[in-house]
Amino acid sequence: MYEFVSGPLALISFAIFFVGIITRIVWYIKGLDWQLDRVAYSEKLGAGLKGAARSLFHWLLPLNHTTAKHPFFMGVTYLFHICLVIAPIFLMAHVLLIDESWNISWVTIPDKAADYMTLVIIAAGIFFLIRRLTNPNVKILTTASDYIVLAIALAPFITGYIAYHQWAGYKFWLIIHILCGEIMLIAIPFTKLSHFVLSFCSRIQLGMDFGIKRGGMKGRGITW
């Protein structure tokens, strides 16, 4: 079982993940239309890219009005996403596995750090869940898929934490952990988790819109 989930199934998941997100990006770009969107994307590419860079800069860093207005929620969100990306990619055990299989490797973070990051992710996930269940604004918007994607995103970290600490049934939890990771990879292109790449697409698009059409070439430039 372990051989199967960590071998062919892992390969298939990665393939679906990469092909899936590339397809989504290509689909997104191909669907942009200067006249329907009313943005001169290619004619004013320079101004557009400047606007896109400005938008990415202000939102990848907490330099936007939404963070100033909602510092706690946005702080948790930034932390959650940073840990979610860094912990699995730079975890020593993951890098070793990939090195063994495909003979490529990169820097790693100490296990202790990854451990704390995992706890941050789980805590943030619980916070998101509670907020969804209790805040009337979020409640009215929430659909079943919001809970499902939250579960898909959290599962690899919860199971990974259990497996790493070897509390009980190490082999079992390890297999479950790998499966959960694979489910997440496969789910990314097909669910709201596609925001992993599409959020960047959307932000770049809006940055270009403001950069080209909505005054990016006039005035002092605004942070959108």
Add this chain to the structure above:
Amino acid sequence: MAQEAKNQDLPPLVTRKAVKTKENLDLLLADRGIRYYKEMEVFPVDTAALKKTLDATCKSRILTWLEICANCSLCADSCFFYLANDNDPKQIPSYKIKSTLGELVKRKGNVDTKFMIKCMDTAWGKCTCCNRCGMYCPHGIDMGVMFGYLRGLCFSQGFVPHEMKIGSCMHWLYNAQMDVTVEDYVETCEWMAEENEEYYPGLEIPVDKVGADIMYIVNAREPKHYPQDLAEAAILFHLAGESWTVPSKGWEGTSLAMFAGDWACCKQQVEGVYAAMERLKVKRYVGTECGHQHRATITEGPYWAGRKNGEPPAPGLHYVEWVLEALETGKLKLDPAKKIKEPVTLQDPCNYVRNHGLTDVTSKIMSYIAEDFRPMSPNREHNFCCGGGGGMNGIGRYREQRNIGMKVKRDQILATGAKFVVSPCHNCWDAIRDLEEVYKIGIKWSFLKPVLLEMVIVPDHLKPKEE
């Protein structure tokens, strides 16, 4: 009964096509919305056409926005309707768009009349397309843009507020938002020039002057209801020594068709303005103190007209840009002793601030005209909509919602302590006037032109010769 029988003989008021004849316009005007909305309640949805339109126009940008919305509700307090309605979750921008356009897309256009009326009531009655929410969404989702798109879908199915249907019809018939013909306009210009020539010798409103530096375009309300606004513009251009002109054809910069979502009409309207620029070979054009005029001719217009570079044929300025330029270059000089002494605040319209980056222009003008300028909070691109944008002011069906929405602007004004509001936009001006009528907070309001005229220095050679 007799009335109903009579109604049955009349042509329908609710139609999927835009109204383009005088007879039908007159019927719409006479109806005042009563038969119109009754007809709408049983007007069928052409679901096949709706699906076809969605397939052809709802592409990756909007589909992605609808898909990746995290339902986080961070857009809630960016919306003045949400705030004015005591934080009603049903006023959250993402809720409003997902329960309308989102549903429409999910059901691939397979929706009924009741649903389309809900879409209409949301797209026009709960959103002014001020695009403030788009600036606050972490994913960069612009719900105002989506509501603009939804308005187009609603219009194509005949589900459009009565006054917006009339608005688009006016543009089809008169190339203006009101029934002002080219002759009416030119006559008004001549009349205003004559009327004021006595006080400003040599004052003229040059019509169709080829090769002028500036072509000036207006809002039809000016020739129709406030001709003195035209005169004020002429006097200020005259005093600044500008070479300027007004076009006979293509004089109207506004577009109620844009508020209505009648894209074909938007195209016809703006192409008339662009044709005037090309015909008169002007260096640039200046649009009057109107926010949506600016959006229609500079921001969106080039795309309706199919101009790939996204620019009008001649570079365009909003009136405030021209004023600031004239003040900074000394073309217009103001008497510092006549600066407004009392506290003054400024209502910057969304359409040139948030949607066209003119963040500091009018604030800079305020430093020339006011001793105690008190900006609203938040201001510039974060300012709230006046409450009357996007056509809201003109729609009777949503008057109550509009009046509730204006509470946010009321409180912003009150917080400045100023009793005088300068607003270089017709819609904002109207909303503030109505706000005073509803809430009676004791304020005055004005466009920039009358304020400037109060304090402008008339150069000696332009003064009337004493007899």
